[in-house]
Amino acid sequence: MKIIMLGAPGAGKGTQAKMIAEKYGVPHVSTGDIFRANIKNGTQLGMEAKKYMDQGLLVPDELTVRILLDRVAQDDCKNGYVLDGFPRTIPQAQVLDEALTKLGDKIDYAIDVDVPDENIIRRMSGRRACLTCGATYHIEHIPPKKEGICDKCGSELVLRDDDKPETVKNRLAVYHEQTQPLIDFYEKKGVLRTVDGTLPMEEVFAAITGILG
Ligand code: AMP
Secondary structure, X not given: OEEEEEOOOOOOHHHHHHHHHHHXXXXXXEHHHHXXXXXXXXXXXXXXXXXXXXXXXXXXXXXXXXXXXXXHOOHHHOOOEXXXXXXXXXHHHHHHHHHHHHOOOOOOEEEEEEOOHHHHHHHHOOEEEEOOOOOEEEOOOEOOOOOOEOOOOOOEEEOOHHHOHHHHHHHHHHHHHHHOHHHHHHHHOOOXXXXXXXXXXXXXXXXXXXXXX
């Protein structure tokens, strides 16, 4: 099963992607997580990506596509994956499409987690992330057991630079301009399904499992 998660930054698609990955036994592939891991390890790729991420801009397609195609070519992706945060532009979607077509394969579903901008801004300022293990929390909706500390690994939680209000506004503008056209792209392919992302997390997940079966 090959699934793409669509939706504005902060729509909750990462949380849903992790839940889907667990239930259906496929890897959760997040380009954002791959970039952040590279930043943390101080790689060349990480340094290049950080320049864009810190401003709420997209990392150039060429770099992003290379990373993604390498990742989905790995063995654990043989039976499918959930893509979270990729594609984010029409050219990225076209490259993925061409790569899959060459393999006689295709995307099964593109799930759009739909949330209005005003909800997004409110949500993102409450997000907290663990830069050590990648776990994410929300001070209201998914609080850690101990304030400011990751339940999973005990590291300190932070408000990611790219979740800060001024960056969020940039990211939303970038989303509307560059990523929203993907909704049409996948609708034309007949694989788009939309879920109401303003509902509680469990209800959003129930709607998704209703689609995936
Ligand atoms: P995310 O964790 O998916 O919200 O991604 C965080 C940041 O990483 C984004 O704001 C972009 O700067 C960068 N990024 C992640 N995925 C992509 C992508 N598919 N194309 C370009 N930039 C991306």
